[in-house]
Amino acid sequence: MESVIEAANLQKTFDGIKAVDGVSFRVLRGECFGILGPNGAGKTSTIRMIYGFSPMTGGSLDVFGLDIRTDWRTIRSKIGVCQQDNNLDPELTVMENLFVFARYFDVRREDALDRARRYLAFMALDHRRESQVLELSGGMLRRLMIVRALINEPDLLILDEPTTGLDPQSRHQVWERLEELRSRGLSILLTTHYMDEASRLCDRLIIMDHGRILVEGNPADLIREHAGKEIIEIPNPRHEIRELVRKTMPDYEDLGHRLVIYLDEREKSFQEIRSYLRAEGCIMRMATLEDVFLRLTGRDLRE
Amino acid sequence: MTAGRNIFHYVSRRLWRVWQRNWTVYRKNWKISFLPPLLEPLLYLLAFGVGLSALVGTVRYGEKDISYIEFIAPALIAVNIMYNAFFETTYASYVRMYYQKTFDAMMATPLSLEEIIIGEIVWGATKAVIATLIMMAVISGFGLISYPGGFVIIPLAVLGGLAFGAIGMTFTAIVKGIDLFNLPIFLFITPMFLFGGTFFPLEALPSWARNPAFLFPLTHLVNSVREFAGGAPGPLSMWGVLYLVAFTLVFLPLSVLKMRRRLIH
Numbered sequence: 426m427e428s429v430i431e432a433a434n435l436q437k438t439f440d441g442i443k444a445v446d447g448v449s450f451r452v453l454r455g456e457c458f459g460i461l462g463p464n465g466a467g468k469t470s471t472i473r474m475i476y477g478f479s480p481m482t483g484g485s486l487d488v489f490g491l492d493i494r495t496d497w498r499t500i501r502s503k504i505g506v507c508q509q510d511n512n513l514d515p516e517l518t519v520m521e522n523l524f525v526f527a528r529y530f531d532v533r534r535e536d537a538l539d540r541a542r543r544y545l546a547f548m549a550l551d552h553r554r555e556s557q558v559l560e561l562s563g564g565m566l567r568r569l570m571i572v573r574a575l576i577n578e579p580d581l582l583i584l585d586e587p588t589t590g591l592d593p594q595s596r597h598q599v600w601e602r603l604e605e606l607r608s609r610g611l612s613i614l615l616t617t618h619y620m621d622e623a624s625r626l627c628d629r630l631i632i633m634d635h636g637r638i639l640v641e642g643n644p645a646d647l648i649r650e651h652a653g654k655e656i657i658e659i660p661n662p663r664h665e666i667r668e669l670v671r672k673t674m675p676d677y678e679d680l681g682h683r684l685v686i687y688l689d690e691r692e693k694s695f696q697e698i699r700s701y702l703r704a705e706g707c708i709m710r711m712a713t714l715e716d717v718f719l720r721l722t723g724r725d726l727r728e
Numbered sequence: 729m730t731a732g733r734n735i736f737h738y739v740s741r742r743l744w745r746v747w748q749r750n751w752t753v754y755r756k757n758w759k760i761s762f763l764p765p766l767l768e769p770l771l772y773l774l775a776f777g778v779g780l781s782a783l784v785g786t787v788r789y790g791e792k793d794i795s796y797i798e799f800i801a802p803a804l805i806a807v808n809i810m811y812n813a814f815f816e817t818t819y820a821s822y823v824r825m826y827y828q829k830t831f832d833a834m835m836a837t838p839l840s841l842e843e844i845i846i847g848e849i850v851w852g853a854t855k856a857v858i859a860t861l862i863m864m865a866v867i868s869g870f871g872l873i874s875y876p877g878g879f880v881i882i883p884l885a886v887l888g889g890l891a892f893g894a895i896g897m898t899f900t901a902i903v904k905g906i907d908l909f910n911l912p913i914f915l916f917i918t919p920m921f922l923f924g925g926t927f928f929p930l931e932a933l934p935s936w937a938r939n940p941a942f943l944f945p946l947t948h949l950v951n952s953v954r955e956f957a958g959g960a961p962g963p964l965s966m967w968g969v970l971y972l973v974a975f976t977l978v979f980l981p982l983s984v985l986k987m988r989r990r991l992i993h
Contacts, residue, residue: 478832478835478992479993480992506836510829512828512829512833516753517752521756525752530837
């Protein structure tokens with residue numbers, strides 16, 4: 426399968442701190458690839474190197490088979506980037522924003538007009554063409570950022586936390602549109618804090634922490650491998666419960682005020698412990714990517 | 729990716745895309761943008777030319793006596809070139825860089841940082857030229873510019889605009905916050921405005937104050953504009969132009985280097 430991005434031992438050092446510390450991964454054409462990690466894990470540093478914003482400290486990085494260090498202009502002309510900040514031009518209207526941006530890519534005005542109309546309609550913004558950017562809601566701004574990232578008809582779309590700060594309706598709308606883009610064959614690279622977003626959109630993902638990759642795989646495999654099938658959470662466990670779990674459960678975490686038990690349906694004790702614990706007013710649910718994430722990156726706050 | 733390379737290696741015609749972006753925004757607000765360069769010289773001419781002239785009478789300039797209004801009118805053009813370029817690449821560029829993150833957005837496109845910064849400085853020079861054209865029209869209405877020599881003021885506005893745009897951008901690259909522009913304005917712009925040979929001939933100053941005034945780029949811009957407006961360009965203009973070219977050649981690359989350090993991590 427053809428790679429869109431090939432990063433090998435990628436490194437980035439800021440003022441002696443290793444923000445990205447030897448990261449290697451490939452993004453294949455047509456897939457949606459996610460980079461997950463807590464704040465400061467090195468996600469944004471990694472994607473900034475990919476679109477040639479930050480010079481890399483070490484390693485190698487090819488995008489579309491071209492070296493980012495020498496062919497950054499060609500690479501950037503074929504990438505659409507939706508950065509974390511909504512850095513639209515506040516003095517301009519929606520259409521003017523798109524025209525100005527299209528000019529940076531030398532897109533002809535007729536083409537820009539055609540694309541702007543199509544992608545605004547696609548992102549459900551066609552009724553706001555002549556609006557001032559300052560009049561738009563947070564969800565609309567985010568969608569406009571995605572339209573702007575598509576104005577050069579990129580081969581790779583890079584999204585840095587595309588739905589942070591959006592309400593659930595807006596998030597679902599953005600997800601639907603991104604799924605549609607992926608189904609048309611667009612390669613997508615995404616960073617996110619939302620595990621449901623990553624589970625839904627990503628074919629494959631990596632979880633990073635402290636500048637390194639902890640795991641790589643598709644969301645379902647990662648869940649099965651690192652969190653099992655089902656999870657039981659026991660709030661404020663009594664002493665006897667804690668003892669029972671300690672004796673019978675091979676895989677659990679004790680958070681003090683809460684026990685988290687990772688269950689695999691193949692386990693012999695599965696059925697019996699389940700019926701026993703259910704009576705204790707505890708929560709039973711499917712394992713999610715969030716469980717994988719918290720297990721691998723820990724529960725300490727990152728500030 | 730750009731470290732250690734000659735800045736002009738990364739500059740292509742795409743810098744006009746940055747210029748065009750600012751032009752697009754400017755055209756939207758042109759009615760407001762037009763007013764200050766139109767009204768300000770009128771106010772100054774009224775205050776100094778009419779009000780102060782009565783007290784001052786004539787000024788000994790070069791070999792001859794000229795009316796005070798004739799003396800300060802070209803200086804007002806030079807001051808406006810300085811203000812327009814400097815304020816564009818300080819406050820306005822800072823807002824685009826820091827608050828609107830316009831440069832960040834541009835750096836995800838085929839534009840280089842060098843094109844963005846130089847495009848901004850060229851835009852600052854453009855605003856200086858626009859203001860100059862408006863002021864020249866007003867001042868010519870009073871018969872205070874002699875032509876065709878006066879047309880040279882337009883390329884002087886380009887040069888002065890680049891010089892003040894470049895030093896403004898250098899400050900933008902190093903200030904910690906937008907309020908700190910008060911410092912270069914207080915220490916650099918205002919002294920030039922007052923002591924750059926604008927409102928009185930430098931000969932009126934004692935030598936310890938006169939000689940430092942020749943370090944000011946505004947002094948040279950005032951000299952050049954005044955000589956061409958008066959129709960008698962001499963060595964002062966030649967030195968003035970050379971000084972401004974040298975000033976630009978220092979501060980334009982310096983602003984790009986400082987901006988690289990600020991923005992590229």
